[in-house]
Amino acid sequence: MSDAPSLIAKLWNYCSVLRDDGLSYQDYIEQLTYLLFLKMADELTKAPFNRPPLVPAGLDWQSLLDRDGDALEVHYRHILAELGRGPGTLGVIFRKAQNRIQDPAKLRRLVVDLIGQEFWMAMDADVKGDAYEGLLAKNAEDVKTGAGQYFTPRALIRAMVDVMRPEPGMTICDPACGTGGFFLAAHDFVARNYPLDPDQKHHLRFEAFRGREIVDNTARLCQMNLLLHGIGAPEVDTSITVADSLQSHPGEHFEMVLTNPPFGKKSAITVVGIGGDVEREDLTYVRDDFWATTSNKQLNFLQHVKTLLAINGRAAIVVPDNVLFEGGAGETVRRKLLHECDVHTLLRLPTGIFYAGGVKANVLFFDRKPASEIPWTKKLWIYDFRTNQHFTLKERPLRYEDLADFVRAYNPANRHARDESERFRVLTYEDLIARDKASLDVFWMRDESLEDSANLPPPEVIAAKIVEDLEAALSEFAQVAQRLAGRGQPDGTQNLRRPTQT
Amino acid sequence: MRESLPQGWISTKLGELVQPSREMVQARTNGGPYLGLEHIEPHTTRITGTADPSSIKGTGVRFKAGDTLYARLRPYLNKTCVPDFDGVASGEFIVFQAVEWLAPRFLMYFLHRPDVVAFANAKSTGTHRPRVKWDDFADLAVGLPPLAEQRRIVAAIEELFSRIDAGAEALNRVRRNLQRMYAAVLQAAVTGRLVPQNPEDEPAARFLAEADRRGGPYPLPTGWLWARIEELAEVQGGIQKQPKRRPGKNAYTFLRVANVLRRELDLGEVHMIELFSGELDRYRLKAGDLLVVEGNGSLDQIGRSALWQGEIDPCVHQNHLIRVRPGPALSPDYLDVFWNAPSTAAAIQAVASSTSGLYTLSTAKVRRVLVAVPPISEQQRINLEVSRQLSLIDAAERVIDEATRRARTLKAATLRYAFVGRLAPQDSSDEPAEALLDHIKTALLARESSARPRQRARR
Numbered sequence: 001m002s003d004a005p006s007l008i009a010k011l012w013n014y015c016s017v018l019r020d021d022g023l024s025y026q027d028y029i030e031q032l033t034y035l036l037f038l039k040m041a042d043e044l045t046k047a048p049f050n051r052p053p054l055v056p057a058g059l060d061w062q063s064l065l066d067r068d069g070d071a072l073e074v075h076y077r078h079i080l081a082e083l084g085r086g087p088g089t090l091g092v093i094f095r096k097a098q099n100r101i102q103d104p105a106k107l108r109r110l111v112v113d114l115i116g117q118e119f120w121m122a123m124d125a126d127v128k129g130d131a132y133e134g135l136l137a138k139n140a141e142d143v144k145t146g147a148g149q150y151f152t153p154r155a156l157i158r159a160m161v162d163v164m165r166p167e168p169g170m171t172i173c174d175p176a177c178g179t180g181g182f183f184l185a186a187h188d189f190v191a192r193n194y195p196l197d198p199d200q201k202h203h204l205r206f207e208a209f210r211g212r213e214i215v216d217n218t219a220r221l222c223q224m225n226l227l228l229h230g231i232g233a234p235e236v237d238t239s240i241t242v243a244d245s246l247q248s249h250p251g252e253h254f255e256m257v258l259t260n261p262p263f264g265k266k267s268a269i270t271v272v273g274i275g276g277d278v279e280r281e282d283l284t285y286v287r288d289d290f291w292a293t294t295s296n297k298q299l300n301f302l303q304h305v306k307t308l309l310a311i312n313g314r315a316a317i318v319v320p321d322n323v324l325f326e327g328g329a330g331e332t333v334r335r336k337l338l339h340e341c342d343v344h345t346l347l348r349l350p351t352g353i354f355y356a357g358g359v360k361a362n363v364l365f366f367d368r369k370p371a372s373e374i375p376w377t378k379k380l381w382i383y384d385f386r387t388n389q390h391f392t393l394k395e396r397p398l399r400y401e402d403l404a405d406f407v408r409a410y411n412p413a414n415r416h417a418r419d420e421s422e423r424f425r426v427l428t429y430e431d432l433i434a435r436d437k438a439s440l441d442v443f444w445m446r447d448e449s450l451e452d453s454a455n456l457p458p459p460e461v462i463a464a465k466i467v468e469d470l471e472a473a474l475s476e477f478a479q480v481a482q483r484l485a486g487r488g489q490p491d492g493t494q495n496l497r498r499p500t501q502t
Numbered sequence: 503m504r505e506s507l508p509q510g511w512i513s514t515k516l517g518e519l520v521q522p523s524r525e526m527v528q529a530r531t532n533g534g535p536y537l538g539l540e541h542i543e544p545h546t547t548r549i550t551g552t553a554d555p556s557s558i559k560g561t562g563v564r565f566k567a568g569d570t571l572y573a574r575l576r577p578y579l580n581k582t583c584v585p586d587f588d589g590v591a592s593g594e595f596i597v598f599q600a601v602e603w604l605a606p607r608f609l610m611y612f613l614h615r616p617d618v619v620a621f622a623n624a625k626s627t628g629t630h631r632p633r634v635k636w637d638d639f640a641d642l643a644v645g646l647p648p649l650a651e652q653r654r655i656v657a658a659i660e661e662l663f664s665r666i667d668a669g670a671e672a673l674n675r676v677r678r679n680l681q682r683m684y685a686a687v688l689q690a691a692v693t694g695r696l697v698p699q700n701p702e703d704e705p706a707a708r709f710l711a712e713a714d715r716r717g718g719p720y721p722l723p724t725g726w727l728w729a730r731i732e733e734l735a736e737v738q739g740g741i742q743k744q745p746k747r748r749p750g751k752n753a754y755t756f757l758r759v760a761n762v763l764r765r766e767l768d769l770g771e772v773h774m775i776e777l778f779s780g781e782l783d784r785y786r787l788k789a790g791d792l793l794v795v796e797g798n799g800s801l802d803q804i805g806r807s808a809l810w811q812g813e814i815d816p817c818v819h820q821n822h823l824i825r826v827r828p829g830p831a832l833s834p835d836y837l838d839v840f841w842n843a844p845s846t847a848a849a850i851q852a853v854a855s856s857t858s859g860l861y862t863l864s865t866a867k868v869r870r871v872l873v874a875v876p877p878i879s880e881q882q883r884i885n886l887e888v889s890r891q892l893s894l895i896d897a898a899e900r901v902i903d904e905a906t907r908r909a910r911t912l913k914a915a916t917l918r919y920a921f922v923g924r925l926a927p928q929d930s931s932d933e934p935a936e937a938l939l940d941h942i943k944t945a946l947l948a949r950e951s952s953a954r955p956r957q958r959a960r961r
Contacts, residue, residue: 284927294661325668327660437664456844458695459686459891466679466898469672473905476669480662480912484919 007118008131014114015135018106025139027100030217032135033224034080035115037093038064040227041234043121054090054235059083064111072111073104089238092223095216125230129184132228136179136221140355141393148355150178150218152260152318154185156353159403160316160363161185163345163410166256168200170208173254173308175245175261176301177211180222182258184229205231210254212245246285246300253310260318261301263359291336294329295483298322302364303333306341309368318349321360322476325441334438338429339375342367344415346382346440347406350389351468353398358471360386377429380440383409384423387445390461508923510648510934517640520598520609521946523569527590529558534589536562537571544579547610555590562590568600570609574633577622582613596636601945603938605652611659612644615921616914646935647923654926662916662925670909677902680895687891688843691884692874694723701725703877710734710831710875718872719845725877732869735792735837736827739865740819741775741785749774754782757819762793762808765842769813777818785818785825790834792826792841793819797854797862804861805850809838824868832873836881839888840873 015028023031041054042061053060059079067075080097083090101107120128133154140151166172166186174182190196190204209231213219219242226232232239284295290303298319305315323330324346337343345365354361369376383406391398409424411417420426425444432438456462507513529536535552543550565571566588573581575594584607591597598609612618621642626632647655690696705725710733718728731737741747741756753774761768777785787793789812797804819825828837840846850871854861876884919925 292657296661322665322668325664327664328657329661330664331660332657437660456682456686456689459683459690462679462683462686466676466683469676469679473669473672473676476665476672477905477909477912480665480669480916483658483662484912484915484925 007127008134010114011131011135012138014110018101018110021101021103021106023100025135025142026217029132029135029139029221030097031099031101031110032115032132033093033220034097035064035111036120036224036228037234038079039115039118040120043119044234049121051235055083065116068108069104072108073099073101076107089223089232089234089236092238092240092242093220095220095242097220120228125228129225129229132225133184136225149262150215150221151355152178152181153353153398154181155398155400155403156318156349156363157181157185157258158400159407160258161189162407163365163412164256164258164314164316165412166190168194168196169203170255171210172208172256172258173210174257174259175212175304175308176259177213177222177240178218178260178262180211180225180240182260183209183211183226183231186256186258187229187231206233206236206239209239210250210252211240212243212250213240214242214244216242246297246304248287249289249304249307253313254308255310255313257305257308257313257315257317259301259305259316261298263298263320263356263361292329292332294333296322296326296329299326299330299333302337306337306366306368311368311370314365314367316363316365318361318363321362321441321472322479323364324362325437325439327437331437334440335433337366338377338380338432338438340369340371342369342376342378343380344377345410346380348382348384348386348443350386350391350398352391352393352396352464355393358468358475360472375429377432379426379428380432381410381415381418381424381426382440382442384425384443384445387443388448390464392464507645508647508928509930510651510928510932511645511923512935512939514644514646514939515640516642516644518946519604519644519646519942520570520601521949522596522636523563523565523599525564525597526561526593527564529555529560529562529590532562532564532590535587537565537585537589537591537595539573539575539581539592539594542571542573542581542583544581547583547614549583549585552589558590562592563595563597565589565591565595565597566599568606570598570600570607570613572596572598572613574635576632577619577626577634580614580619582610584610594633601942603649603942603945605649605656607656607660608652611656611917612921615917617918618642645921645923646938648932648935649938650932651923651926651928655920655923658926659916659920663913666909666912666916670906673902673906673909677899680899680902684892684895685844687888687895688839689845691888692840692843692845693720694726694874694876697880697883697887699723699725699880700877703879706831706875706877708877716872718874719849720874722874723876725880727875728872729831729875730869731826731871731873734832734873734875735829737865737869738784738825738827740821740823740825741777741781742821743775747776750776752777755814755817757787757793757817757823759795759820759822762795762806762823764806765808765838767808767810767813772814772817775818775820782816782818787815787817787819787825788812788827790828792828792834792837794824794826794841794863794868796822796824796864797860801851801861804854804863805841805847807838807841809834824863824865826868831875831878833878833881833885835885835889836876837873839884846871 011032015023015025018028038055038061043049044051045053055061057063059082063075063079064072077099080094080099083094084097085091086094101110136151137154140148142148161182166189168190172183172186174180177183187204187208190208194200196204209226211222213222219240223232223238223240226240227234284293285300286293287303289307290300292299292303294300302317302319302323305317309315324334343364343366347363347365349361349363351358351360367376385403385406390396391402405423409418409421418424418426423445425442427442432440435442532555534555536555536558537549537552541549541551541553565585567586568584571583571585571591573579573595600606622634622639623632625638626634687696701724703725706727706729710727710729716728722728753776755772756775758773761772787810789810791810793808793810795803795806826837828834850863851861853867853871854863856862916925
């Protein structure tokens with residue numbers, strides 16, 4: 001049985017072999033996922049598990065081992081197509097699955113030498129989990145594919161979970177779960193900090209997490225990621241649903257929501273095709289449980305998250321800057337949120353930490369409260385972790401230690417006993433609603449990079465800032481342009497999505 | 503091109519929707535802050551401040567929170583706003599009371615439209631203090647949407663305006679950073695951090711009489727050394743303008759301080775000066791000379807310089823321009839780069855200051871300036887790289903300027919679209935604007951008749 005480092009090395013070695021065939025990290029992880037699942041399902045039918053088969057005979061792992069050459073490749077494609085039709089976990093893993101490995105010899109090596117050599121069900125969750133996560137992280141770095149938007153930096157996730165402090169028995173929802181990072185961190189937090197009785201362990205493994213992900217391929221990676229980390233089981237129905245969260249309310253409420261909704265396509269300049277192609281971003285969701293109707297996806301996710309919470313439920317959501325300052329619907333949503341919920345903490349994130357370039361993001365923490373005439377938000381604590389912070393994905397990546405001061409200042413043990421500091425300031429409800437458009441886009445620290453000081457940073461540092469600001473400007477103008485283009489019809493019609501009538 | 507009105511809209515005139523309120527009161531006693539023209543920012547609908555009413559003599563127009571204020575004076579400044587407090591406004595404002603058939607800020611954005619601003623400007627009269635009258639406005643055509651749609655239009659405008667503002671602000675930061683980048687490139691160039699050193703270059707010491715290990719303000723890479731200008735270049739003052747110098751039989755073109763800007767020359771206007779025997783050779787400019795302004799007393803003009811490329815020949819220069827002619831150890835382009843680097847500018851300022859508080863250079867001071875001298879081949883590489891990077895910065899600056907201009911057009915386009923119903927969606931379940939008409943008529947009539955006893959209906 002391999003240990004973590006040698007397994008990771010093996011997996012990556014095979015990856016480079018296949019990259020020469022033109023497979024991207026994304027393709028590779030996808031194929032690994034299918035084969036892993038088949039192998040794991042196979043192990044479950046044998047000792048010591050001896051479960052009834054999950055995968056129909058003739059479409060299972062053994063049927064792959066029995067074949068070679070072109071017959072293997074043809075059969076593999078057949079398996080992928082067939083299993084994708086099924087329901088449950090099988091369906092999530094194999095929906096719209098496609099083979100990308102053209103060379104049957106390499107496929108056979110993958111089957112026999114790589115996947116076939118290990119006993120995955122018996123393997124330590126840390127080992128296989130870390131290996132898979134490692135591949136996901138590498139995939140995210142490959143910015144061309146845009147896979148990065150589904151991968152929230154793990155240091156940030158850990159910090160968010162450490163301040164949110166999930167408890168045993170809680171059900172946690174992520175309406176844009178990506179590759180499942182928040183679930184893994186929450187699972188880890190509960191398992192590490194609490195002694196769990198058998199019922200609690202069962203709950204943590206099978207009932208604690210509910211995720212939605214709109215992209216089939218990402219959902220399957222999430223499902224496999226969870227399985228490898230010991231969450232759920234291949235034969236148990238999945239807790240990941242492939243769906244558009246914003247379409248309608250799922251019908252249940254949660255005590256905790258942790259999420260990083262997608263920030264939209266990297267190519268922000270997308271032309272709304274003449275007569276065709278309406279981008280998802282153009283869709284406006286009309287829901288009775290929303291405060292404002294808008295095509296701004298992130299504003300909609302914020303509204304949606306609030307509806308997901310049970311009374312006194314708690315949420316932490318990553319939002320881009322425009323959610324904090326945008327006028328119109330944005331102002332309406334902020335004023336309503338401040339009134340109906342206790343919006344208590346805002347973390348301004350630095351640039352250079354996400355895999356999608358130029359993103360200016362924040363984490364908003366709020367609790368849902370019962371209906372009341374008196375506004376629930378009394379104080380908003382803002383932690384400025386952006387001004388004078390310089391991170392890059394390669395040279396200076398974000399580590400958990402960088403967020404340690406935030407976690408300490410947040411004071412999760414008692415968030416009502418906090419102290420102000422250079423980076424941590426409090427504003428009252430009255431301060432906030434008096435601001436123009438109730439904007440939460442607050443900074444007070446002096447940006448050293450804009451000072452005309454005698455100590456100029458080297459040109460490449462300034463150039464990086466210029467690129468950041470240009471990307472920010474580009475993003476804003478592109479959104480505006482898209483809005484103006486999308487409403488170009490003379491009769492003013494555009495796509496309004498209403499919840500489907502039943 | 504006339505577009506048909508969207509469904510649910512009606513065509514009306516501004517005068518049928520609103521009437522100015524001319525409730526004149528004593529600013530001092532009325533209570534509430536005073537708004538003068540200077541408190542409204544042009545083109546942005548922002549209120550930048552208020553005045554203490556106790557300091558205001560005379561009367562003003564009373565307004566309440568939610569009323570729309572429009573400045574009649576200089577309408578091209580596009581000053582309109584909706585205060586969220588009660589108070590008194592200068593008589594230069596027209597105050598429109600809030601009415602139930604217009605959504606908050608709908609009227610404000612309407613008046614903010616570029617075509618309405620142009621209309622008001624065209625109608626304004628008075629050369630020194632152009633003003634527009636309400637009567638001119640009253641006939642202005644308005645497409646009135648249903649009330650619910652008016653709210654959606656305002657929300658859409660504010661959403662897009664806030665994004666455009668954010669984008670424009672980001673562009674401003676870029677502009678500032680481009681300037682800093684420019685300085686940083688020069689600074690990197692003169693500290694050996696712009697291009698790599700090549701150990702096979704002939705070290706700078708090769709060309710200098712004394713290869714002494716002179717110290718300088720910062721550490722240098724291998725092959726570089728510090729040297730004073732006098733070791734590297736010939737420094738020469740210019741010709742003093744005197745009555746005997748009036749152009750006569752032996753007149754030549756000469757450069758004045760006004761011809762030397764920061765890093766460029768302005769040869770639009772060049773004068774002539776009389777020279778005497780032997781002087782031409784002494785004062786004649788050659789391509790590669792650096793012309794440094796001696797100074798006029800103020801700090802920010804110190805060290806202003808430009809490179810002479812031989813644009814006019816023969817040409818001499820006046821005494822307030824110091825001519826620095828590099829020798830073989832120093833390339834003129836590198837001297838130009840070095841002279842403009844932030845650390846050099848600081849050093850020159852320090853040298854130029856005097857006890858009287860004025861700032862001047864002299865040929866003596868210039869001779870003693872310390873230069874960080876790279877090997878000559880490295881100087882060439884530096885020059886090429888600086889030139890390349892500065893051209894990129896220039897190009898970027900032009901793009902930013904263009905983008906900023908377009909951002910303004912974007913706001914205009916947003917307003918245009920908004921008011922023809924192409925920004926916010928129509929909804930057939932809205933109560934059509936027509937239903938508002940009867941309500942408007944009765945309400946306006948009621949207002950007029952109740953207003954009459956208090957004041958004479960004035961136009």
